[in-house]
Every structure is written in structure tokens, then in C-alpha cells.
Amino acid sequence: MVLLGRPLVLVPKSLRYISPLTCRLHIYAPCAASTGVKTKTTSPKPSVTPIFRNAPIYGEKTALRDRHGDYTYMGLFLSSRQLAHQISELLKGKEQERVAFLCPNDASYVITQWACWMSGQIVVPLSPLHPEASLQYFVNDSDASLLLTTNELAPQLAGIAQSSGRKLLVIDDALRRLALKPDVKIDPSQVDFIEPAGPVTDVAAGLEDEFYADSDAMIIYTSGTTSTPKGVLLSYQNLDAQVQSLVEAWNITGKDNVLHTLPLHHIHGIVNGMMCPLTVGGRCTMLPSFSSSKVWAQLLAIRMKAADRVNVFMGVPTSYIKLIEEYELIFSKNEKMREYIQKILSEKIRLMTSGSAPLPSSVFEAWDKISGHRLLERFGMSEVGMVLSNPLNPTSDRRPGFVGTPLPSTKVKIVRTEKGQENPNEVKEEVLCEGDENGTKVLVNDGEPTVGQLYVKGPNVFQGYWRKPETTAKEFAADRWFKTGDTAQFVDGSYKILGRTSVDILKTGGYKVSAVEVEAALLGHPDIIDCSVVGLPDATWGQKVAAVVVTQPGAEILLSQVREWSRDKLPPYAIPTVLRVLDKIPRNSLGKVNKVNMVKEVFQVSDHKST
Numbered sequence: 001m002v003l004l005g006r007p008l009v010l011v012p013k014s015l016r017y018i019s020p021l022t023c024r025l026h027i028y029a030p031c032a033a034s035t036g037v038k039t040k041t042t043s044p045k046p047s048v049t050p051i052f053r054n055a056p057i058y059g060e061k062t063a064l065r066d067r068h069g070d071y072t073y074m075g076l077f078l079s080s081r082q083l084a085h086q087i088s089e090l091l092k093g094k095e096q097e098r099v100a101f102l103c104p105n106d107a108s109y110v111i112t113q114w115a116c117w118m119s120g121q122i123v124v125p126l127s128p129l130h131p132e133a134s135l136q137y138f139v140n141d142s143d144a145s146l147l148l149t150t151n152e153l154a155p156q157l158a159g160i161a162q163s164s165g166r167k168l169l170v171i172d173d174a175l176r177r178l179a180l181k182p183d184v185k186i187d188p189s190q191v192d193f194i195e196p197a198g199p200v201t202d203v204a205a206g207l208e209d210e211f212y213a214d215s216d217a218m219i220i221y222t223s224g225t226t227s228t229p230k231g232v233l234l235s236y237q238n239l240d241a242q243v244q245s246l247v248e249a250w251n252i253t254g255k256d257n258v259l260h261t262l263p264l265h266h267i268h269g270i271v272n273g274m275m276c277p278l279t280v281g282g283r284c285t286m287l288p289s290f291s292s293s294k295v296w297a298q299l300l301a302i303r304m305k306a307a308d309r310v311n312v313f314m315g316v317p318t319s320y321i322k323l324i325e326e327y328e329l330i331f332s333k334n335e336k337m338r339e340y341i342q343k344i345l346s347e348k349i350r351l352m353t354s355g356s357a358p359l360p361s362s363v364f365e366a367w368d369k370i371s372g373h374r375l376l377e378r379f380g381m382s383e384v385g386m387v388l389s390n391p392l393n394p395t396s397d398r399r400p401g402f403v404g405t406p407l408p409s410t411k412v413k414i415v416r417t418e419k420g421q422e423n424p425n426e427v428k429e430e431v432l433c434e435g436d437e438n439g440t441k442v443l444v445n446d447g448e449p450t451v452g453q454l455y456v457k458g459p460n461v462f463q464g465y466w467r468k469p470e471t472t473a474k475e476f477a478a479d480r481w482f483k484t485g486d487t488a489q490f491v492d493g494s495y496k497i498l499g500r501t502s503v504d505i506l507k508t509g510g511y512k513v514s515a516v517e518v519e520a521a522l523l524g525h526p527d528i529i530d531c532s533v534v535g536l537p538d539a540t541w542g543q544k545v546a547a548v549v550v551t552q553p554g555a556e557i558l559l560s561q562v563r564e565w566s567r568d569k570l571p572p573y574a575i576p577t578v579l580r581v582l583d584k585i586p587r588n589s590l591g592k593v594n595k596v597n598m599v600k601e602v603f604q605v606s607d608h609k610s611t
């Protein structure tokens with residue numbers, strides 16, 4: 001084993017190691033993979049560089065810091081290569097098998113993801129936050145041929161592997177420790193299980209370029225806030241397009257150090273927070289999970305060398321709500337501390353983003369006051385990665401409630417759909433506006449609202465739902481436009497998300513109400529700290545607007561007070577007529593509320609279709 005003192009070797013593509021098992025050409029029709037059946041086509045795709053291929057170029061540069069220590073690009077690369085070798089052996093050299101993996105937020109996650117891709121597998125990231133029934137569903141639905149996990153998380157997968165008769169590989173922690181920087185690295189001579197995967201000067205790995213140009217890379221499951229989670233199949237091309245688009249728009253470079261606190265089974269944590277910096281030679285400082293005190297310590301670089309400080313933070317609205325709570329508790333009483341925080345955050349942190357759920361304007365304003373950062377809100381989803389973003393330049397227009405304009409290489413349009421009167425299966429589509437990074441063209445008369453469903457098109461758009469060809473077909477309009485299921489509006493040069501059409505757009509007395517807009521108005525109330533708005537079936541109105549709120553500790557609120565507060569903020573038909581006060585609103589790890597469940601559980605209404 002010769003892993004110490006590794007030389008930095010740049011290998012031209014033509015000299016890269018190609019597994020003898022993979023010297024076939026893989027050219028598949030887009031979308032066909034969603035059925036699980038590949039169909040050959042003849043047109044080759046542009047080449048794409050899978051993320052691990054860049055690692056040898058960045059060599060001994062630090063790529064990652066986790067709770068154990070620091071890892072270089074080369075360290076992660078070589079450990080991944082060892083694991084790739086084991087995976088190939090277990091899968092007998094087959095590619096495009098699904099490998100479901102459960103790793104904590106640390107280097108073992110990166111090593112596993114890269115190793116699966118080096119051996120040509122489709123990764124299915126699982127989360128330790130999921131209950132056993134969900135893990136079981138993801139494993140079975142993706143039809144994983146192999147399960148991978150670490151020692152610490154093995155108990156969560158062992159039973160599932162056994163009951164479903166699937167192979168389980170528990171990754172030896174020595175692989176992760178081998179990738180640590182030399183000052184803490186373990187002695188490789190004590191590691192005897194690892195077989196060398198080629199001479200150490202041969203830093204190439206993976207399959208041939210054509211494979212990555214035309215293969216699938218990952219299945220991630222949607223949150224399940226509107227229906228049973230679906231497996232979203234993304235190709236290497238999709239992931240590359242999603243990364244490149246953000247790298248360009250947010251100017252992510254090798255100088256960036258991104259503070260990562262997001263779950264690693266959703267696009268936000270995987271692509272935005274982790275793959276973007278690691279593609280361009282930047283750094284990722286990964287916490288095991290979000291903790292407001294730990295995030296504050298990182299942002300203020302408490303007990304930390306300046307060279308190790310983070311300069312980018314990507315959060316969900318709940319992250320900022322928690323940070324504000326901590327600030328109020330610990331720092332806000334001390335004027336000097338307040339000034340210091342403002343100064344350090346404005347000078348040292350270059351970018352703070354929010355997404356995955358609507359950012360309340362009260363949070364936007366409060367964070368601006370504390371940190372001097374007007375949060376950059378963006379919109380995206382599992383199927384398409386990031387689509388809309390506020391501008392990078394903080395002095396330009398970042399407005400609360402708006403998610404900005406299309407990201408590079410992404411096209412969007414807002415479409416009004418209407419069911420045919422004679423044949424309800426026939427849907428009439430009217431395009432209200434259409435845009436890309438160069439601008440949006442409004443196609444309706446001046447003053448007419450551009451409210452409708454958001455459609456997305458581009459190289460970022462996924463291949464299809466895993467083995468659900470009918471659902472996939474339903475979610476695409478002609479010419480590969482993906483129907484997001486979100487209602488959006490283009491107004492004053494920027495896009496607004498009014499919510500999920502199926503659960504957030506309520507119909508009351510003939511009016512359409514955006515639950516997101518009602519929530520934003522109620523969250524401005526000084527006694528309301530959390531809120532979720534749903535529609536309840538009503539014989540007279542079709543739906544009633546119902547608000548579920550959480551109040552400040554010790555505060556009480558009545559429906560009449562909520563209605564009074566809303567009077568000058570909402571149209572009369574959007575003012576809630578039902579109020580429930582809870583201690584806590586159940587949200588998932590990205591801060592999303594499952595409104596179908598909420599209607600059932602809080603209001604005991606079982607027919608969610610009417611919501």
C-alpha cells in the first residue's frame with residue numbers, strides 16, 4: 001500500500017484508465033431509462049466530466065472538512081477508487097445498477113458517491129432521518145442491487161437488506177480515515193483489507209467518456225409533500241448542467257468555502273451545497289446536521305484559523321429562523337456584539353442563499369438587519385435543479401417574496417391551462433410569458449396578470465420518474481417542457497412562486513388564493529412565529545381558508561385578531577375563516593409542510609382532493 005507522499009499527476013483524458021469491462025459504447029434515448037429499459041440511439045452526446053475526474057487536478061488542496069478532520073481532493077479520490085473496486089467486484093462488473101447508500105454528512109458520503117460513479121452505478125442517496133418504512137420504500141422502489149452504509153448507520157439498513165434479500169456492504173471506516181490530511185492520517189500499513197486499484201501514479205478512474213456522456217447518475221426521491229415520493233432520475237448531463245448553471249450565476253470558485261448543513265438526500269444539499277464547490281476546487285465545511293450555535297460559530301469563525309473560515313452559506317428558511325432565534329437569545333442585548341456581527345458577516349461572507357420553501361419577508365428583513373445580507377432566494381426542485389434565482393449582485397434588486405429570473409441555460413414559461421369543454425382530457429394551453437437568462441417576454445396585454453403553471457426546459461431537466469413512464473409522460477408537455485406543478489407569476493421583472501397548484505392554490509367562492517401569500521401576511525404578525533395555510537372543503541365556498549399558527553411563547557391569538565391583522569394585507573376572500581393554534585407545525589428536514597397530512601390530522605378531513 002503506497003498512499004503517502006502521493007505525487008500530483010495530471011492525466012490527459014486519452015490516457016485515463018478504462019476498465020476492460022466497460023469498453024462498450026452506451027448510447028441511450030433520453031427518458032427511456034425512466035422505464036428501466038434502455039433503448040439505443042445513434043446520436044452521441046457532448047462529453048461530460050463526472051465530478052471525481054476533477055479531483056486529481058486539485059490534488060492536495062483541501063476539499064472537505066467534517067467532524068473528524070480535513071480531506072484533500074486526492075485523498076477522497078483514492079479512497080473512492082478503492083471502494084469503486086469493491087463495488088465492481090460485488091456487482092460483477094455490471095453498470096447502471098442502483099446502489100442505495102446511507103451515510104452520515106461527512107467524507108464517507110463523498111467517497112461513496114464518487115466510488116459508485118467510478119464504477120458506473122446509479123446512486124440512490126438515503127437519509128438517516130428517514131424512518132425504516134421510508135428507507136424500505138426507497139430501496140424497493142429503486143430496486144437497488146446493493147446497499148452501502150457505514151458502521152454507525154448499519155443497524156438502520158441491516159434488517160432491510162436481510163428481509164429484501166439485497167447485498168449490504170458496510171464500508172470500513174479506514175477508507176475514510178485514509179483520505180484524511182497527512183497530519184491525522186492513519187498508518188496505511190495497518191489497513192490490510194484494501195486491494196490496490198492500480199499503481200498510485202495512475203490517478204485516473206472511472207469508465208470511458210462516452211459512458212458518462214449518456215448515462216444516468218442518481219435517483220433522488222421527492223419529499224412527498226403532494227403525493228407518494230417519486231424517484232427522480234438524473235443523468236450526468238443533468239447534474240453537470242445544474243452545477244455549471246449555479247457556478248456561473250453565483251460565481252462559485254476555488255476560493256469559496258461553503259458551510260454545509262443540509263440533508264444529503266435532496267438536490268439542495270447534494271448539488272448546490274456539495275457538488276458546486278467540489279466541482280470547481282472549492283471547499284465544503286460539512287456539519288453533521290444543522291445546529292444554530294455551530295453555524296454561528298462557523299460564520300463568526302470562533303476559535304478558527306482565518307484560512308479555514310467559510311464564506312458562503314446556503315440554507316432553508318427554517319435555518320435562518322433558527323439563527324435569528326439564537327441571535328435574539330445570545331447576542332442581541334449587547335450593542336458591541338451586534339455591531340461586530342454586522343461587520344464580520346458583511347465583510348467575510350460573500351453569499352447567503354435561501355430556498356426549498358418560501359422565505360417569509362419578516363425573516364428576509366430580520367436577517368438583513370442582523371447581518372447586512374439581503375438573502376438571495378432561489379427556486380428549484382428535484383426534477384430540474386435550480387431554475388430561478390435572484391441576482392448575485394446584492395446591490396441589485398433582491399426583493400422578499402420574489403425568486404428572481406431564469407438561471408443560465410434554463411428556459412421557463414408560465415402557462416394558463418384550461419380543460420376542453422367537450423373533452424376534459426383535452427387541455428388548452430395559453431403561454432402568458434416566456435423567458436431565459438436574457439429576459440422574459442410577456443405575451444398578454446398590459447395589466448393582465450401572468451399567473452399560471454410554471455414550465456421548465458433545458459439540459460437541467462431530469463430524465464423521468466424511475467419506472468413510472470405514465471406519470472413521466474403526464475408531467476411533460478410537448479417539446480420536453482416539464483410542468484413543475486407550481487403556480488407562478490411574473491411581475492415587475494421577476495418571478496414569484498404562489499405555491500404548489502394542488503395544495504397551495506385554494507379556490508374559495510370563485511377566487512383563487514395563494515396559501516403562500518396568506519402565510520406571508522400572517523407571519524408579519526408580531527405574535528405569530530410559524531404558520532401554514534390550507535383549504536378545507538366547504539359546501540358554500542368550495543373551500544374555506546384555514547390557518548394553522550404557532551404563537552410566541554406565552555402569547556395567545558384569536559381568529560378575530562388574525563382577521564383584523566389581515567384586513568389591510570389581504571383581499572377579503574383570502575382572509576382566514578378558520579384558525580388552529582398548535583405548539584409546533586410539523587416540517588420535514590427542508591422546512592416543508594405536508595399539507596395533505598395536515599388537513600387530515602389537524603382538521604380530521606380525509607378527502608384531501610378538495611384541498
Ligand SMILES: Nc1ncnc2c1ncn2[C@@H]1O[C@H](COP(=O)(O)OP(=O)(O)OP(=O)(O)O)[C@@H](O)[C@H]1O
Pocket residue numbers: 222223224225226227228229230266354355356357358359377378379380381382383403484485486497499500592
Ligand atoms: N424559493 C422557493 N419558494 C417557494 N417554494 C419553493 C422554493 N424553492 C422550492 N420550493 C418548493 O419546493 C418544491 C420542490 O421540492 P421537492 O423537489 O423536494 O418536491 P416536493 O414538492 O417537496 O415533493 P413532492 O413532489 O413529492 O410533493 C417546489 O416545487 C416548490 O413548491
